[in-house]
Each structure stands twice: as structure tokens, then as C-alpha cells.
Amino acid sequence: MxxxxxxxxxxxxxxxxxxxxxxxxxxxxxxxxxxxxxxxxxxxxxxxxxxxxxxxxxxxxxxxxxxxxxxxxxxxxxxxxxxxxxxxxxxxxxxxxxxxxxxxxxxxxxxxxxPLAGLTALRLLRTVGAVAGRRVLLTGASGGVGHYFTELAAAAGAELTVVTASPERGRRLAELGAAEVVHGLGEARGPYDLVLESTGGDNLPLALARLDRRGTLVWFGQASRTPATLNFFDFFAGPESAALRHFHYADSDVPDGEDLATLVRLVGAGRLTxxxxxxxxxxxxxxxxxxxxxxxxxxxxxxxxx
Incomplete structure (x- = not known):
């Protein structure tokens, strides 16, 4: 073949x-x-x-x-x-x-x-738990994961801010339910209860700085391919006692097939695009x-x- x-x-x-x-x-x-x-x-x-x-x-x-x-x-x-x-x-x-x-x-x-993007988005939402009424920041939102997560999180009641360099993608993310679109992390006002960070490099400490006290940052990618440097004392500047969590989509207690069936059902019902x-x-x-x-x-x- x-x-x-x-x-x-x-x-x-x-x-x-x-x-x-x-x-x-x-x-x-x-x-x-x-x-x-x-x-x-x-x-x-x-x-x-x-x-x-x-x-x-x-x-x-x-x-x-x-x-x-x-x-x-x-x-x-x-x-x-x-x-x-x-x-x-x-x-x-x-x-x-x-x-x-x-x-x-x-x-x-x-x-x-x-599969990969949809499973990642669905499992990110499962990892962070209930998001209704919570302020959430998502970096690197232009890709497949970003679109799926935006639609899923908005439907679950999150007040979601997305970061994308593309005005065109920003308009589409707003259509999918993003409450606010910014084109750089410096524009994100915060503070946020949850931050989902996918770019790494210099953006990780910037994203952390926008986290509220006792908030959680979920690090699920490093699209910049640049290592990040964090300073312990930066946590005292706002995100005091915050949690930093590593995420890998394959570390799931739910089999891929079951989560794929959920994604397929949502697409078939017009609830995921x-x-x-x-x-x-x-x-x-x-x-x-x-x-x-x-x-x-x-x-x-x-x-x-x-």
C-alpha cells in the first residue's frame, strides 16, 4: 500500500x-x-x-x-x-x-x-473543572485547540479572554463565544481565575502575572519552542499562592474512544465546530x-x- x-x-x-x-x-x-x-x-x-x-x-x-x-x-x-x-x-x-x-x-x-486538538480541548476543560462565571485566559488561541476550547468553555459559562495575533481569527473566536479578544498578552487586563498557557518562552511569566491570588495556570504547550524562566518572587506580585500545573492530553482516565464519541456527538448536534x-x-x-x-x-x- x-x-x-x-x-x-x-x-x-x-x-x-x-x-x-x-x-x-x-x-x-x-x-x-x-x-x-x-x-x-x-x-x-x-x-x-x-x-x-x-x-x-x-x-x-x-x-x-x-x-x-x-x-x-x-x-x-x-x-x-x-x-x-x-x-x-x-x-x-x-x-x-x-x-x-x-x-x-x-x-x-x-x-x-x-482527534488530537479536540481531545486536548475537552480534557483541558475537564482538568480545570467548572468554569461557569470564572475569568479564564487562553493564550495561543488561533490553532485547533484554541477554537475547540473557546466553543466548549463559552458553552460551559466561562468568561473567556483569548490571545491571538490574527484579527481575522479573533473575530471568529468572538463568534464562538470569547468574551474578549486581545492581540498580545500585554493587552490582557486580568486578573484571571484560570490561565491556560500554550506558548512558553517569555509568555509564560507574563501569563502568570495576570493570574489572581490562588488561581491556577495550566501549561499545556510550548509553541514558541523557547524555554521559560520563572522567578519565585514574581508570585508575590499578584498571583500569591497560585498553582502551576503541567498538562498532557494523553494522561487521561477516559479512553480516547469515549471522548471521541463525545466530540462527534457535539459536532453532529451543531454544538462544536x-x-x-x-x-x-x-x-x-x-x-x-x-x-x-x-x-x-x-x-x-x-x-x-x-
């Missing part, structure tokens, strides 16, 4: 290759991939790929071989999945615990835009990756497999 493999070349980070069609193991199904989405974090992994690793964690398609143990969806069921890797291919094996079936109302393109900035055939994956890495795509980029 055809699959995209990593090259280690910054200009053309993936190329097509012929590889063996995978055989599902216990508790896995074989999915014929119809669409997959790419994430900016994957562009970083492609800079120094591990031997034998093939990228691809967000897929949607059709089950063509059911799990041998009888678990999971049957053959010909449409699904969205979050495999550990190797999803940028004609076929991929996916654990049944990382799958959700799709209703007719949710197409493969929108479904493929859900995948923001898709690009849909293209998978022959354009290499250029799409460089455009995503260089921030020329806003929202999710989805590639379709012929």
Missing part, C-alpha cells in the same frame, strides 16, 4: 513509499483511511524522525477488517480514530479503544479534524506541513486520501 514516510528533510518532510499493509492485532481494527489531519507538533517530530516511525495520529475512514475478538465497530462502519502512529497511509490499524463511530451527519473531513483552514489531496501533504509549520494555515489542515 501507499504511505507517507518521514525524510528528515525540512523542505520536503515526507514522501510516498510502498509499505506492507498492516495486520490488526488483538483489539484492533483495520481502517481504510479517507482523510487525516496534520498537527503542528508533528512538523517538529518530522525534523528528527525516529527510525521506522511513520507519522499520523488523526484519521477518519471505513472499517474493512473488524477486531478478531469481536470488540469495536463492524466492517463497513465509518469511524474516527486516534492511532499511536502511521495514519498517513491508505490503511491503518487502530485500537478499538481509540475509535468512535460516525453518524451520517458528520463527514470524514470534519471528523479527521477532531471544526475550524478547517485547508482541505487538499494527500499528494500535497509535504507542502501542507511546511505551510503549517510556518503558520500559513489557520485552523486545521485536512488531507484526503483518494
Amino acid at each position: 501507499k504511505a507517507l514516510v518521514a525524510t528528515g528533510d525540512a523542505v520536503e518532510p515526507v514522501r510516498f513509499a510502498e509499505v506492507e499493509q498492516p495486520q490488526p492485532g488483538p483489539g484492533e481494527v483495520l481502517v481504510k483511511v479517507e482523510a487525516f489531519s496534520v498537527n503542528r507538533g508533528e512538523t517538529f517530530q518530522l525534523e528528527a524522525p525516529r527510525d521506522g516511525w511513520r507519522p499520523g495520529k488523526d484519521v477518519a475512514g471505513l472499517v474493512v477488517q473488524a477486531a478478531a475478538d469481536g470488540s469495536g465497530p463492524a466492517v463497513c462502519r465509518r469511524v474516527v480514530g486516534h492511532p499511536p502512529a502511521a495514519g498517513w497511509a491508505e490503511y491503518v490499524c487502530v485500537p478499538v479503544s481509540s475509535l468512535a463511530e460516525l453518524p451520517d451527519s458528520v463527514d470524514a473531513v470534519r471528523a479527521a479534524a477532531l 471544526p475550524e478547517i483552514g485547508l482541505v487538499a489531496p494527500w499528494e500535497r501533504t509535504a507542502t501542507t506541513l511546511t505551510d503549517l509549520r510556518d503558520r500559513r494555515i489557520r485552523g486545521k489542515a485536512v488531507l484526503t486520501v483518494a
